[in-house]
Amino acid sequence: MKVLVLAPSAYLLGGVQDWLASLVPGLRAGGLEVTVAVPDGDHHRHGPYARAYPALAAQPLCNPSGSVEGRVRAIATLLGSLNPELVLGVNLVDLYPAAQRARRQGRFHGRVVMTLHALQAEYFDDLQRHGAGIDAVIATNRLACRLASERGRIDPARVLYAPYGVPVPPWQAPGGDPATTLRLAWVGRLEQAQKRVHDLPPLLAALEALGVEVQLSVAGDGEERPALERSLAPWIAGGTVRLLGHVDQRRLAEEIYGHHHALVITSAWETGPIVAWQAMASGMAVVSSRYVGSGLEGALEHDATALLFPCGDVAAAAAQLARLRQGALLERLSRAGHALVAGRYSEAASLAAWRRALHQVMELPPLSEMSPEPAPAPAGRLDRWLGRRRGEDLRRLLGQRFRHGSAGSEWPHSGGEADGAAEADLLAAAGQLDHPGAPHD
Known part of the structure; x- marks a missing residue:
């Protein structure tokens, strides 16, 4: 053909x-x-x-x-x-x-x-x-x-x-004790209407209020980068946040996927996203908004393959992220997410x-x-x-x-x-x- x-x-x-x-x-x-x-x-x-x-x-x-x-x-x-x-x-x-x-x-x-x-x-x-x-x-x-x-x-x-x-390597849980420092990643276009990138500063404040020690890596670029950099300045100065700019697929694999405990998704809508499948394939948990596009797809199920929160509700997002300090929960979500992607979203299945x-x-x-x-x-x-x-x-x-x-x-x-x-x-x-x-x- x-x-x-x-x-x-x-x-x-x-x-x-x-x-x-x-x-x-x-x-x-x-x-x-x-x-x-x-x-x-x-x-x-x-x-x-x-x-x-x-x-x-x-x-x-x-x-x-x-x-x-x-x-x-x-x-x-x-x-x-x-x-x-x-x-x-x-x-x-x-x-x-x-x-x-x-x-x-x-x-x-x-x-x-x-x-x-x-x-x-x-x-x-x-x-x-x-x-x-x-x-x-x-x-x-x-x-x-x-x-x-x-x-x-x-x-x-x-x-x-x-x-x-996405490629699916053998399962491997991310290292490091989440109860000591919860390592989080946010990957995508720095944009507000769809990605809701400006939910990140209040989310960090909500995590601080709960006493959760975190490190957040933000991988991506876009029109909201200057404004986001200003609002994240206290956390960047304190070493809590790394604003990485554009990160290609090779660096994502080497520095992000499998090197953090969880991927955070704040989006209003998605038709994937590929970043969720990539993170799950690497063994990371996914903590996501109930974005438009996640329901009928049926991949992200709360407490089964991911942890979910209402879109824009940073307090609920922080509460779900705080749960990942439980090592057993993190491993269960990691295994379930990896199995999901291997069965439905692998390169071969796609x-x-x-x-x-x-x-x-x-x-x-x-x-x-x-x-x-x-x-x-x-x-x-x-x-x-x-x-x-x-x-x-x-x-x-x-x-x-x-x-x-x-x-x-x-x-x-x-x-x-x-x-x-x-x-x-x-x-x-x-x-x-x-x-x-x-x-x-």
Whole structure:
């Protein structure tokens, strides 16, 4: 089977990048012919991406004009030249109109799949807008599957599940006496809306009030780092907290996973997270918020595979963490978490699920109709005067090019950015699906 994967290249860090770097070599080893293409421009740069992930052997995808029409034309041309049987879209929304164009022109006859990695309103809006041309959705989380059907209006038969996977070494409990000093780690993007990174300072204060001696390693970078560094300053100065910045997978394995007693997760929502599976695989316990995405997934069970607390409740989080000073409880959670990941979220289990899902997509009946290609707003005066396609022809002939201020403008993840109210509405509805009857802010 010929498979094309289209993914962004502006982001060299994160769970989606780690997932793709693991999945593609596994699919190739199983006999699939997989091509990876990533944008090459000002913000999305093929060169650094190819050096960061050499095993993907990604090829560049160029848009000489920087316009919407240029993006659609670039993808449609690639589809026409490769004519893959299956295309996986990873957060590049222009794939969908490009595939419709290539299909109408008779240059592409394959299936189109959205891989869904986030619980954000804009992606479900994209499913409504482009769903008639999307053969299937593959989501990494059970709740995301439900939302793809209920919010994205995709036929449930066309929504498939395949989780992330991580390496699972033999079980080994983390060393050191938790009753003396409880060694904790927080790993992720330093961001507030999803990750709730600013819960960490009050959490440390709550642990101090309980008399719990801790050491916290924070691995990650992001827009909230300066503010977090200021609020954590007393603990950093006292040696309680280490703010490590970005830590790559090698250093995570060498310095974080297996070298702390527990991973702390404060998130509002997740579709994994991969960091939880990595920590459990290393023998660490997980103490987590009951984030949206954890309920239907059914992996983090309180007092069985993890310790859980209501999202944002730092007093409850501190109380659960304090329990880990009991060595027997820590070891029980460590063993249970390791067994969970070995059975459900290992690289082998994940790869088998993705291979199964891809073959299921190929067995689905063809889409019933071909929807018209959406017409975006004119990119400039040439489009208004000549029409979008002739305007693009002249733009290329004249060597004109749009300059974009951000990666999301240059090659958008989605067709639009939902406002705060839309995101809050989605999170509330998702929370009720994921944790029925539980209170939600």
